[in-house]
Amino acid sequence: MLTRQEALTRIGRLQLKLQGKGMDGALFIYPIDVYYFSGTRQNSTLWVPASGEPRLFVRKSYTRAKAESCIDDTRPFPSSKEFPGAFGEEVKKIGFTFDVAPVQQYQYYQKLLPGCEFVDISAVNREIRSVKSAWELEQIRHCGVELGQVFRAVPQFLKEGMREVDLAAEFEYRLRKAGGEGYVRMRAFNQELFQGLAVSSATAGDTGFFDGAVTGQGMSAASPHGASAALIPADAPILIDYTAVFNGYIIDMTRFFVIGKLDPELEHAFGVAVAIQDYLAQNLKPGAICEELFLKALEMATDAGLAEHFMGAPGENARFVGHGVGLELDEFPVLAQGFKVPLQVGQTLAIEPKFVFPGKGVIGIENTFAVTENGGEKLSELPDDIVYL
Template sequence: MFEPLARIPDAELHRRQDSVRHYLQTVAPEAGGILVFSRLNIYYLTGTFGQGVLWLPMDGKPVLLIRTGLNRARLEAGVEHILPFKSYSQLAGLCADAGSPFPQTIAVVMAGLTWQLGSMLAAKLKEYTLVPGDHAVALAKMVKSEFELDILRRCGALHHTSLHDLLPAKLKPGMTEREIAHQAWEVFFSQGHMGMLRMQAHGEEIFLGHVAAGDSGNYPSGFNGPLGLRGEHPASVFMGNANKVWEYGEPLMLDIGFQIEGYHTDKTQAYFAGPESAKSDAIRAAHDFCVAMQEWCCETAKPGVTPAELYAYCIDQAEKQGFADGFMGLDESKVPFIGHGIGLTIDEYPPIARGFDVPLEKGMVLAFEPKQSIRGVAMVGVENTFEITDTGCRSISGDTYEMIPIE
C-alpha cells in the first residue's frame, strides 16, 4: 500500500492532452487520434514514466497500455484506463474494450520507436493507416503552462546559484577538467539536481554537460552544440578530461544543465584563470560580443517575433563585427543555430535557426547560447534560459553574464 511520490494535477494533464489534439488537427487532420510510445512523452501526457504505449483519441478517453511497471503506473498516472499488454496485436482490441476504438487513420509519434518496433507495429496494425504525428506533440510541449513554468523558474534559480554563486569558491587554476566536473556535480547535487539530463534528438546522449578548459573548447565534437570538449574518453565524450589542466590565462567553459522534477534549464558559465587584468583583448572582445548578442535576443524575443529573425540578426552582426569565422563553432564544428527550446529535454522545439518562422508565444522557454571560438585559445560566450512573457523576455537562470576571474 504505497502513496505516489507526486502527481501531475488532472487539469494540467487534460490541458496537455487537449493541446496535442489541437495541433494534431493541423499536423495530421485525417487522424482520429495518436499513439505515443516514448516514455518521456507518455510521462508528459499521463504523469508516469511508463514503458508501453498511450492511445490518445481525438474524441474519448485516453488508454494507457503498460508492458512493465503496471502498479507504478496506476499509482502515478492521471488517466482512467490503465491496462497491461504484451503484443502490439492487442492494442486495437484493448482500446476498443476501454471505449476508445481505433479509427481508420492513426497518427504515431514515430521518433519513439526503433525501426524494428515500427515495422512490427505496422505489421500488427496493417488494416489501419499510420501517419506521422510527432510534430503535434512537439508543438504542444513548446508552450509551457504556469505549472511547468513554476518548476522551470525554480530550476533556473538553483542553476544560477550553483554555477555563479557556489562553484567559484571550489575552483582554482591547476585543477584538471575532471576534478572541476566532480566539484560541479557536488555543488549541483547539494542544490537538488535530480541527476538526469535528457535529449530528444535520436542517438544523442548527455551526462552532466561540457567542461572545457582552454583549447578544449575548440576540440572536435560529435555533439550537436557549439562548445567542444575532450571529454572523459572516446566512449564517454562528456564532463572533463583527467589529463587536461586548467592553466593560468585560460578561459574555462562549463555548459551544464540543471534538472528538477523532470524539467531542465541550460546555462553556460565562463571563468578565467587569473585576474581580470590578465585577459587578452581577444578573449574580452569575443565574450563581450556574445553577451551583447544574448542581451539583444532577450530584448527582442517577444510574442510575434520568429526564431529565424533572432538567428539572422546574430549571424549578420557576427559578420559585420569580424566574428563570423568562429561564431557558434569553428569549421565543421560550427552549428546552424544560436539556441533552442527547452523543457523535459534539453533540445526541445523550436531551434533558434534559419527557416523556423513559427512566431514566439507567451509561455515558451528558450535557451540562447551565443558562443565564439578563438583559434588556438578557447571558446568563450554565454548561455541562459529565458521565458517569453506578454511583454518580452526574461532570464530565469540568472542575469549576470561576466566571465568570472578565479585566482
C-alpha cells in the first residue's frame, strides 16, 4: 500500500506547481490520479488546495476508502447543495485533467462550482507522475523479478503447432498465479490492452489500432489485438510482449523465442535492435532530449537498411521507440518525434526497438529502464538473448 509519507510528498510537489501557476487548487476525478495522491482507488473525488490540507470525497466504498486513504480528511461525498460549502469563497481557479475527464463530468463539476474557472493541468499532473520515487522504483523492480520468472518458464510450455492464444493463456496463468493484478491502465483515448500479446510470424505483421510496433490479429474484430487462434510454426520468431502489474505498478518487457532456426535477415535485425536499445539505455540521462534519442534510433535503423521496418509494418510505422511506464502503460516521457522534452532522474521508460517484416515476422527487444545520472538502470535481470528451442 501507498505510505503516508509518499502521499504527502506527492501532494507537496503538486501544490508547488499549483502555486507557481496561480491556481487555487486541483480537483481529481480520474481513478488512477486519485489513487496516486491518496492511496485508494475507491470511487472518489480528490480536492488538493494550493496550500492546506486536501479532502477526499467518497461515493463508494467509504468504509474501504477510509481504511486505505492517506488523506486525513476523508469523508462521504456530499449532496449537490452541500458540495460548494467544502470550498472557500476564495477558490476561483481550479486545475482539472482535461485529458481524461468526460465532458459530462466536466459540466457536472462546473455546475456544482459556479463562478469557478477550470484550467487544464493534464501536463502538470503527468510530469509529476513521470518522476518515480525510490519506493516506486522498488515496486517496478519487483514486477521485473516476477515477470522474468514467467519468461524463464516459457520453454516448458511453448510447442510447435500450439495456438497463439494457448501460449498466451499459459503465460498469463503463471503470471496470475504469481499475484499479477492484470489491470493494464492506459490513459490515451481509444487505446486498450489485455496484459500483453503472444504472436508468431503468422500474425505478427498484421496492422491494427494499437499505438505500437505490433498489434497482432486478436480473437475478433471487437478485440483486434494480441494472440489469435493461428498456429505457431517452426523456424520463425515468436514474440512475447507482456506487462506485469503488482501493487498497481507496471513493467513492460519483450522476449523472442524460436523453435528451430531463424532467418538471417531477422538475426541481423535483432542485432540492430539490441544495439539501438543499448545506445538509448546508455543515454537515459537527465537533460537528454527525448526527440533526439528517437531520431538517433531511427538513424541507426536507417544506416542498417531497416528504416522501413522500424517500429511497424512498412507504411504503418509508430513514431516512437520508448514510452514512460508507472501506474499507466503510456506515461510521460516518450522517446518520440516532436517530444522535445529533457529527461529527468527517476523517470522510467520501456525501450522497445522492433522491426516488422510482413510474411516473416517481428524481431526486437524491450526492457524497462530508470533514468539515472549514469544512464539507464535496467529494472529486470532477464537476459536479452533470443531463446532457441
